[in-house]
Amino acid sequence: MRIAYFTHSLASCWNHGNAHFLRGVLRELVHAGHEVDAYEPEQSWSRDNLVQEGGPAAAEAWRAVYPELRTRRLPDDAPLDEALDGVDLVVVHEWNEPALVARIGALRRAGARFKLLFHDTHHRAVSDPDAIRRFDLDAYDGVLAFGEALARVYRRWGWGDRVFVWHEAADTRLFRPPEREGERRGLVWIGNWGDGERTAELENFLLRPARDAGLALDIHGVRYPPEALELLARFGASYRGWLPNAEAPAVFARHLATVHVPRRFYVDALPGIPTIRVFEALACGVPLVCAPWSDAERLFSPGLDYLVARNGAAMTQHLRDIAHDPALRAGLVRHGLETIRARHSCAHRMRELLAIAERLGVTTLETA
Numbered sequence: 001m002r003i004a005y006f007t008h009s010l011a012s013c014w015n016h017g018n019a020h021f022l023r024g025v026l027r028e029l030v031h032a033g034h035e036v037d038a039y040e041p042e043q044s045w046s047r048d049n050l051v052q053e054g055g056p057a058a059a060e061a062w063r064a065v066y067p068e069l070r071t072r073r074l075p076d077d078a079p080l081d082e083a084l085d086g087v088d089l090v091v092v093h094e095w096n097e098p099a100l101v102a103r104i105g106a107l108r109r110a111g112a113r114f115k116l117l118f119h120d121t122h123h124r125a126v127s128d129p130d131a132i133r134r135f136d137l138d139a140y141d142g143v144l145a146f147g148e149a150l151a152r153v154y155r156r157w158g159w160g161d162r163v164f165v166w167h168e169a170a171d172t173r174l175f176r177p178p179e180r181e182g183e184r185r186g187l188v189w190i191g192n193w194g195d196g197e198r199t200a201e202l203e204n205f206l207l208r209p210a211r212d213a214g215l216a217l218d219i220h221g222v223r224y225p226p227e228a229l230e231l232l233a234r235f236g237a238s239y240r241g242w243l244p245n246a247e248a249p250a251v252f253a254r255h256l257a258t259v260h261v262p263r264r265f266y267v268d269a270l271p272g273i274p275t276i277r278v279f280e281a282l283a284c285g286v287p288l289v290c291a292p293w294s295d296a297e298r299l300f301s302p303g304l305d306y307l308v309a310r311n312g313a314a315m316t317q318h319l320r321d322i323a324h325d326p327a328l329r330a331g332l333v334r335h336g337l338e339t340i341r342a343r344h345s346c347a348h349r350m351r352e353l354l355a356i357a358e359r360l361g362v363t364t365l366e367t368a
Contacts (some may be wrong), residue, residue, distance in 0.1 A: 008095035014050035024171025024346035036072040113170035123265035147273030169285035177285030186216035205291035207235035213319035272296030282336035
């Protein structure tokens with residue numbers, strides 16, 4: 001099967017967590033014998049910021065980790081007919097410009113043989129629905145929504161059984177426990193500051209508990225304004241800056257535990273959708289403690305795969321327990337790994353995508 005995926009950027013994971021999942025699932029498709037091409041705009045805010053921070057070489061570093069993948073940067077006015085000739089399945093991510101989404105839809109409307117899916121991995125459908133409604137999706141065959149709560153939004157908009165739940169997952173070719181255990185110390189949090197939508201939560205469920213539990217805290221991420229850096233310093237946390245996603249497994253391997261602090265939209269408006277870091281942390285065998293979120297779709301086993309802290313005091317106690325109880329750490333690691341390996345790898349999502357394609361009438365002919 002020939003697949004074309006239009007992403008905001010495959011080359012850059014700078015503030016672009018979806019690139020983690022896409023690299024993994026597209027690689028699985030290649031290893032299964034499918035022909036995969038990725039396309040990204042010539043100018044993208046993620047790649048531009050990556051180059052500004054790390055230089056041009058930073059935007060090419062991913063190729064060493066994912067040599068199987070190929071991507072083309074397309075000017076806004078690049079013709080698409082030739083690129084999509086003979087393609088069986090086209091997937092378009094919602095961070096693309098409405099004009100591109102419409103142009104690809106126009107080809108489908110005009111009789112192109114490929115099946116066409118819109119891939120939504122963000123909260124804008126509830127936080128800024130007009131931004132999603134600007135997309136012309138009339139000719140699209142379906143929507144991939146990264147959680148049931150988001151799928152319900154599209155069903156209300158009339159998509160019915162043409163919306164498919166397609167969760168993110170861990171790229172287990174990259175995210176896995178270290179081959180040899182070394183010394184683990186302190187706590188790590190890998191996440192971007194964003195727009196201040198979880199400032200109070202980070203203070204209550206990460207910064208203060210780490211300090212009160214006596215654990216050194218390393219923080220990796222981008223978009224930390226001066227006031228955020230001041231807050232981190234006040235609690236004694238060490239800000240380490242941007243971390244290329246390919247280096248995250250090695251960072252997890254040096255720490256006793258990590259924490260999941262969901263953004264408010266994924267607690268209130270879109271419950272049940274975990275961040276990619278939940279999948280990746282469990283796949284790396286690092287104990288995980290979560291601030292409150294509802295695992296509405298029963299993706300995991302809370303209390304076994306990870307611990308849940310109902311408030312800051314509970315988070316502090318969980319972190320103390322993990323630091324001083326090797327058996328607790330081992331149990332969390334074992335259960336978390338079993339869950340990822342049983343149902344939440346990019347290989348699982350590849351098979352789910354192939355099943356969706358077949359439901360739409362595509363002959364997938366998986367070879368592996």
